[in-house]
Amino acid sequence: MKLEVQIKDHKIFAPLQNKWLVLKPEENVRQQYICRLVNDYGFALDQMDQEVKVSNSQRGQGRAMADIVIWRNPKDKHESKSPIVVVECKAEHITVREEDYFQGYNYASWAGADFFVTSNIKETRIFKVIKGNIPKKLEEIIDIPKANIVNDEKKISDLLKQTKAFTRDEFSKLLFKCHNIIRNNDKLSPEAAFDEISKILFIKIRYERSNTGSQIFSKENFKKAKESYDQFKSKDAKDFYQNLFEQTKEDFKDDDLFEASEIIRIRENSFEAIVEELQIYNLSTTSDDVKGIAFEQFLGRTFRGELGQFFTPRTVVDFMVKVLDPEEGEIICDPCCGSGGFLIKAFEYVRAKIEQEIHEEKERIKLLYFDEAFDKMPEKEKEKVDEIVNDLFAKLNAELDINNEKSRLRVLSYDCIFGTDANPRMSRTAKMNMIMHGDGHGGVHHNDGLLNVNGIFENRFDVILTNPPFGARVEKSLKISEADKYTDEARIIKYRQRYGKAYDEALKQVNNNIGKPLLSLYKTGAMSTLTEVLFIERCLNLLKPGGRLGIVLPEGVLNNTNLQKIRDYVEGVAKIILITSIPQDVFIASGATVKPSLLFFKKFTEAEAKEYKSIKTKAKNEVDSKYLIKVAEQKEALVMVEAELNTVSKEIKDFKTFKRGLKVQVNQEKLDDLFERETQSKNKVKEAKKIYVDALKQFETAKENEIKALIKQRFDYQIPIAEVEKAGISTTGSVIENELEPLEVEFTAYRKANKLWENVIEEVKYEIIDENIFRMVAGEPEIFYGK
Known part of the structure; x- marks a missing residue:
């Protein structure tokens, strides 16, 4: 007969104790797992027990009580022999983390068990118990034995060898x-x-x-x-x-x-x-x-091959996410999300921070309540303390419940992760990929990354990570059409409620430009039709003031003389905070042939934008004033020859008028002389105009260069540049040395020392940093600086 959980009047029946207990989240999980042990693994109630005391407990770890203990048979249980499995239960929805469960692992080790299980019902993790010592890292395996093989040592041994890596590979196969x-x-x-x-x-x-x-x-x-x-x-x-x-x-x-x-x-x-x-x-x-x-x-x-461009190697993704260091509450986007690699890593990265904070808070609570005074308390007082701690833990656990609309994990998953991809297959794949990694898929859409959709619009994101398509071009003939309009009225109402007036403004990007070229939406569209260029501007537009961008681009895209205007545009709206050149090998395994660089930007804060504009205006005024005299001098030379021409022309006119009035024969020789002088004057004017126009062009180029120089001098900051020769992946996709890892550590130290993420802007004059601060160990790349 199938064992089922029984609940009534806020109580839950515990068959192992044959009594009704107060219904608590962890007790509910425990009874559900007992049912699973009976129904799916075939264990009998008389070979199990719950809340079993174990010895060798240590202060600060709470009560030495194992949630569920399983013996090989009832006889072993009766004789208090070593059990085969010890189970630690936690409230539903809390992410099961190895470091949270060393306490339960200790119980299993002290009891002499072979298997240790942690479960919240939704997720179950199983560890091999290493006898005689407590390891620094628990070794996870795929399952516990069923009741019919607990005495088969060979099968038990085989189970203990099936690690999580084995499971991962088997699932992939x-x-x-x-x-x-x-x-x-x-x-x-x-x-x-x-x-x-x-x-x-x-x-x-x-x-x-x-x-x-x-x-x-x-x-x-x-x-x-x-x-x-x-x-x-x-x-x-x-x-x-x-x-x-x-x-x-x-x-x-x-x-x-x-x-x-x-x-x-x-x-x-x-x-x-x-x-x-x-x-x-x-x-x-x-x-x-x-x-x-x-x-x-x-x-x-x-x-791999047909759609290789949609996959950014994991080593690159890990590096870029760690460099930008997204925090809880920050809104993250990838407008060219492909299979979702950046979004998944960012989601996991922030989730790990939340889990770590909750873990630390639990440890603080344990130290606070399970002190020396606790050891001396009567049993009933200890139970009261246990209840207080359980209630506190339950509140913390609720923050990791993705079904709790106000939980921290729910907010991260549903309100902070957004992405688009123009390929319907890949947008769907990104969603599946994110679900497989723990969710965050709701903000991913099939849409042109250059156009607004749902919550993906201007001035909204704190962090953008992306690998846009290289080398392709947006045709000048490509126009925004009615098909690009978002017409789902129910969704529009929903999004308007969610994002406010900003959403109505976002819709105008498409609605007010039907029939216009897509390139017309972007300032850089008049400078280049390359997709990577347009996506640089798109990403900077999507960022909030002070937001951070990490983007994979072809090597030297901002140093290409043909794209100088693009660099000028970028430097007018954002700071370049790091340039990292990586080997072409990294992307060859994904089918790419262009040598890439990883570029990181920080969009100007409102204060920085104001400061930059003021510096640019002042520099322009200063340089303009300087060149007013030069322009006037050049103009004066033109005016002089034009005056000479006017004089000769007037003489010819007057001479003809005078002779006609006297009705005498014209002196042809003198008239010819005047015409000769006029021709010479016209040639002089033509030459002077050419010289004047050329001079103005030269002046404009010189002015532009001098203005840039003044801006760089007055809006000065260092740009770290690094080149790595090995980035963790070879041309065949195999794992090799990864020089990005120490580079990330070095940059993080530099970034923190210079408070790059802080949005309080002042006119900072960076000192020249000793090169040894950023020099890596012998044989590895060296970081140098450029402006």
Whole structure:
């Protein structure tokens, strides 16, 4: 008979203690996991116990009480022998972190268990217990044994060898196996086969999120539901698996994942075969770093080549995110998000900061409550303290509940992560990729990255990380059309409520420019049609004042003499805070052939923009005044020859008029002389005008250079420039030395020392920094400075 959780009157029944207990979040998880142990693993109640005291506890770690203990058999339990599994339960939705659970691991080690489990039901992590010592890092494995093999030492040994890395690789291989099923059975292209895998994964995620406990999207569950569906479906009804997809589209409709007419494009037997392959994984409980990295590996093997440009190598992504160091509450965007690498890393990076803060707060609470006085308390007083601590922990845990609309993790996931990609397949892939990594997918859209959509519009973002397409051009004939307009009135109302008046202004970018060239939206559009150039401006426009940008660009794009105006534009709206040249090898594995650089900018704050404008105006006025005299001198030379011409012309006119009045014969010789003088004067004027125009051009160039020099002198700052020879990935995609890692550490120290992220601006005159501060260890690249 299936064991089920019983709850009534704010109490929950504990079958291992045969009594009703106060319903608390952790107690609820514990009883759910006990049901899982009985129903899915086959353990009997008489070989388990809950709240088992263990010895060798240490002050500051709380009560030495294991949540659930499992023995090999009832006899071992009765004789108090070493158990095989110790389980530590935490409130639902708290992310399970290794460092949070050394306490439970200690219990397992002291008890002599082989396996240690931590679970919040939604996520379960399992660790191998190393006997005799407490390791610095816990070694995670894939599962605990079922009851029928607990006495089989060989099978136990095999389980202890199946590490999380093994799971990740197996999951990746399994996805590729499913991909091949479709290619072989349904003869679809790699990309089309991937689309079908994505649909099934979305169906599986939806099913497992909506079913608690161990309900997975298995072939058995699929067939049972299909039989029930087929009994009542009408003749015109869709096949069951197509109906499942319709329900999934409805659940994800706000994400614009699929067109309304989209269907599953494989046969039902292929669908069932894939469901069967994937059934060993519950995507709602498999840890994010397992399924996320496995999905990325699958993406890499599937798309490398045809869509390689959509994948920024992980070593580069990690470096760029760490350099910009996004904080909680900052809004992050990638307008060319591809498969979502930057958004995923930024999400994980900020999430880790939140989790670390909560972890530290828990440690502070433990030190506060579990002190020497606690050790001397009577048992009942200790229980009261336990309740206080549990309540405090529950409030902290709620901050990591993505279903709690006010939680810190929910705000990060739903309000702080945004991206677009013009390729519908990749925008959908980015969403799936983010779901696999723990969510944050809601702000990702299929849209031209140069156009506004949802919350992606000007002056909104604190951090932008992106790798725009290189070398392509936006055709001058490409115009904004009615198809670019956003017309979903319900969504518009929703977005207007969310973003306020700024959203109405954002809509004008498209609505007020129908029929105009796309290039006309951008100042740089008159300077260049290169996509990377337009995206530099787009990203700077998207940033708030003081916002930070990390962008992958072709080497030397800002040093190209043909693009000097682009650099001038950039330097007029943002500071360049770091330039890092990386080897071409890094992107060869992704199919790219251009040597890249990583450029980092900080958009002017309002104070900096005002300061820059003032400096530019003053410099222009000074230089203009200086050149007024030179222009006047050049003008005077022209005026003199023009006056000479006017004099001769007047003489000719007067001479002709005088002779006509006297009615005498004209002195032709004298007239010819005047005409000769007039021709000479005209030539002089023509030459003088040419000299004058050339001089004005020279003056303008000289003025422009002098104005730039004055601005650089008065708006002065250092630009760190680094070149690395090895960036963690070879031309074949294999792992090699990564010089970006020490570079990030060095730059972070420099950035903090110079308070680069602070938005309080003053006229800072950076001193020349000793080169040894930024010189790396022997044999590695050296950072030097340029202006």
